[in-house]
Amino acid sequence: MLVEAFDFQLGNPVHQGLSVIGKSFATTGGKVLIHSPYANQSIAAANQVQIAPAKNKEMRFLNTNKEIVAMSAGALNIAKDNEILFVGSRTNLLAYGNYSINLTLPDVENNCDIFDKEVSDGVNCLSFGTFPQIGAPLIVAGGNCSITGFDLQAEERFWTVTGDNATALEFLDWDEDGDDELLAGSEDFSIRIFKQEEMLQDINEQSKIQFIKKIHKCVFGYSLMNGTFGVYHGKKRLWRQKGKDKVTALVGVDFDIDGQYLLLIGYTSGVIEARKHRTGDLLHKTQVESGGHPVSNIFYYDFRMEGLPQVIAIDVEGNVKGLALTRNVKQFQAIENNGDELAVETKAIDDAFVDLNRQKLELMSKLESIKEKKDQKKAQPKGQQQQVSSHNLPPGRNDIRFSQLADPNSTTCIMTITINKPGWIIKSVILCNEALFEGESFAVYPQQSTNTVQIPLRSEKNQELQVDIKVLMGTGLNSSQFLIHHEPKYTFRKFSMFKYLGQDQKLLFQKPESQVMFVCERGVIQNIVDWTQQSFIMSEHGDLKKSLIQYNQQQIILKYIDARSFLPLIISAMMGGAGLQDFCSNFLKIGELESTCSFxxxxxxxxxxxxxxxxxxxxxxxxxxxxxxxxxxxxxxxxxxxxxxxxxxxxxxxxxxxxxxxxxxxxxxxxxxxxxxxxxxxxxxxxxxxxxxxxxxxxxxxxxxxxxxxxxxxxxxxxxxxxxxxxxxxxxxx
Known part of the structure; x- marks a missing residue:
């Protein structure tokens, strides 16, 4: 539970997301307001002297004369515990802290710029952490398709590239090896995990990444620009939800309540929610201030320096609210004994309830249809009642067929839905997926009676997607008899935009000049076949091994064509080779791979x-x-x-x-x-x-x-x- 502990006002507005908290300061965005209520006490304790309270020393302003886009705080000097404030603008990174000239002694009266570094790739987001091989802590800036790390002397110690503009950074032990990895979210809907410059995993989401926050060990929460938020445990997504209000703040809380940790979410409505990390269940809801101003940021920090962290929330009007975390001791002890077993049992009961409710709706629909037919029969003169033929029965699951085929001419992938049941037609189709459709859903209403519907789909990225499909079927466009078929997890394959070309079609396309070649053992051919069948839409005819894969001794060449451009391994665009990494790491089980290419x-x-x-x-x-x-x-x-x-x-x-x-x-x-x-x-x-x-x-x-x-x-x-x-x-x- 969250219990109000304190509240106060900064007296100045706070830009959304532009605030940070540290041992010597709490800051806000725009013209930087530094609020240090305990700075004098900390220095006095460290130097064993008494400092008289100074008027207005809690509030100071730092004018950067630049548009501020990101802020962070941390101690770059491992010999001292002094934290530095980092302020990122579009072109520069400013380090500001309470260090004296020799950068070793804290001096609250002589706060100064430690460095002001021009960053050629720009600054979109900031994070603070340590790479094991470097040893020293770094301030890491996410920019335009790149991530750069700087040390205390503003020297570049780390640099790597990412798929698009970086929007979120976080350090955590993702692979549970004892060392932190860097998680980077970007505008191309991906969360990438880096161990130094090496990318370990690429997690695809449905919108631009907004926040990534560590919860506990390898568990982290995330939010997207479209309002979706959720939790991952390593590479496995535990849950995700989408609220009606936009997410403006996110923080993970390593505090055990009912056997689970917490994810705190702030919204534009001013509401703060606390959700359980494993299930996403709502535990508590509150507001920063009754006016309903959007939440600017949320922190989990020992702000009052009492030894126990509190949840600190700030809204855009400068209202600050502190919340203490407590647990129901009796309930916690009872649930702690059962642990994960109770959570698994509860989840199974919820899933069974949802499935039974779906079956109930389907049976009720069939019952209404039977009653309608019975009433129609009674209304007919005796002797003219027609015997119900087998084709009047509702179609079963096997009577509904889904298929896909890439069309290079229209640069789309055509999905075909067919009902193989005489007398039944498709009245409407609704498809839901955030990545495929701008409005998250797409509806088709045939104007004529038909048992087949073709829907053009286009994916800008090569990624596997789960499409939720609902098909409304009936015996006629104006018939009151209908049935809904729900296909909740239809797989849109990773390379659905590619089309297999037979021997008669290869002459229609120009052979690409580019190629990628790598060497592996001959015994992995079957793995390549499995990967191809799982990732591509294959033709129903032809021998896959002979038609699609050419191999000679230890050299393997894959050939396929993209619906948007020619893209094999013989490849026409370098970006197409990104699928090679997933192919080699997940199917060939290769950790090290050298390759040569020509582009x-x-x-x-x-x-x-x-x-x-x-x-x-x-x-x-x-x-x-x-x-x-x-x-x-x-x-x-x-x-x-x-x-x-x-x-x-x-x-x-x-x-x-x-x-x-x-x-x-x-x-x-x-x-x-x-x-x-x-x-x-x-x-x-x-x-x-x-x-x-x-x-x-x-x-x-x-x-x-x-x-x-x-x-x-x-x-x-x-x-x-x-x-x-x-x-x-x-x-x-x-």
Whole structure:
């Protein structure tokens, strides 16, 4: 249970998500407000001195003059316990803390900027943690398709690439090996788990990742931009739900209530919910303030320095509410003895109830249909009653067929639903999936009587999806007799957008120039067949081994065509090789994989991107010099204008102020040029980072990490030939 412990007001609005808490400060977004109610007491205790309370020392402001997009806090100096505030803007990372000049002694009177680092890939989100191989704690910034880690001296100690703009970062022991891994959520609907530069797992979701928060060990909660939230235990999703209000804050609580830990969710309505981590059951609900202002952030921290953490919630109006966690001791002891057995039994009872309720509705529908037919028979004259034939009986589950086939001409995958029961037609079909449909669902209402419906589907990503399908069937469009068939987990295969080509169709398509080749043992052919059948829509005819897979000695080549572009292993686009990682790790059980590849069009594009980056960097220097010159000229003209005013020389004053206006216009123009150049540079770097990510996905283990490290080194020296060699051979070393 959550019991109110304290509340107060900051007196300033708090931007959504832009707040953080630490041992020396609690902060808010926008112009940074630093609230340190116990700072003096902490310093006095550490130095065994008395400090008189100073007026208004609890509140201080830090003006960054930049748009703040992310905040975090942590101790970068492992020798001291002093925490630093990290403020991320679109282009810079500011470290601010209560360190003296030698960075060893805390000094609340001399808070200062520790470093202000320009981050070329931008900053979208921040997290604080330690990579075991590095040893020292790092502040990690998620940017445009990249993740960068900095130490206390603002030196880059970690860099890797991700699939899209990073939106959420969190450290936790995902594989339960005793060392923390980095979890990164991005705009391409994926949660990726990194052990150093190596990607261990890619978890696909249905929308952009909003938050990732550790709950306990390898258990973490997450939320998506579309309002969905849930919990994972490692790679297994325990549950997920979607509320009517948008999620604005999320925090995991490592506090055992009724044998489960907690996930706390804050909403735009100002409501805070506490849910059990294993089942998602609602345990408690409260509000920060009765006005219903959106929740800005939620923390689990010992704010009052009493040795016990509290839940601290902040809304966008600056209202702060502290909640203490308590448990019902008698109930907890009773449930703790049963442990997981009670949870499993409760879940089984709930599932059985849902299934029985579904069967009840189906039986009630059939009963109504039988009653209607009986009434119709009674209304007919005697002797004219027709005997009910077998085709008037409701169709069974085996009478409804689902099939898929990719169509390269329309760049879609056609789903066909057919009823093989005479006299029955499809009245409507409803499909539900957040990734396939923008509005999360899609409905089809045939205008004519038909027993077959074709629905075009298009997936922008190669991922396996579970589609919820409901088919409304009847004996006619206007008939009152109907039956609903529910297919809750129809599998949309990972490569459903690919089509198998027979011998007669191969001449219609140009053979791709690109290819990826790797070496493995000949005995894994059957595993390749199993993977292909599970991931692709296969033709009903033809020998799969002979038609789709070519192998000679220890070399294996897979060939298939994408509905949107040609995409084999012979591959026409490097991004298509991402499926190779899932294929090798899950089906071939390979942990280390070297491969060679050839991507002529991608390598040409790589050279163009590096040329654009070099040009943008040169223009950046040029525009900065022009802006500096304009500022100096502006200062000179202002001084001249003021001097003319002092000697009452109105004509000269007018001329000088006209020059001020002209220089100001030129300054604004140069700034706009620099801003546009920066946006172009960010877009180019995003494309380059995506290429590095795709190239690394064609390898596994140490080979994957080597790709990222050598590509980063080559980018710093701007050597396109070296990067091309890394992409193709896996290394630039001889």
């Amino acid at each position: 002529p069009s991608e390598i040409k594009k790589l050279g163009d991107l590096l040329a654009l980056i070099e040009e943008s960097n040169q223009l950046k220097t040029h525009f900065s010099a022009n802006i500096s010159e304009n500022i100096n000229n502006l200062k000179v003209q202002i001084v001249k204008a003021e001097a003319s005013l002092m000697i009452n020389d109105i004509e000269s004053m007018k001329k000088n102020y006209a020059q001020v206006q002209q220089e100001n216009g030129a300054l604004i123009g140069e700034y706009l040029k620099r801003s546009n150049n920066h946006q172009n540079l960010i877009s180019t770097l995003k494309e380059l980072n995506a290429m590095i990510k795709n190239a690394s996905n064609l390898r596994l283990g140490n080979a994957q990490k080597r790709i990222v490290a050598e590509a980063r080194e080559a980018i710093k020296t701007n050597t396109s030939q070296k990067i091309a060699t890394v992409f193709q051979r896996g290394t630039a070393r001889v």
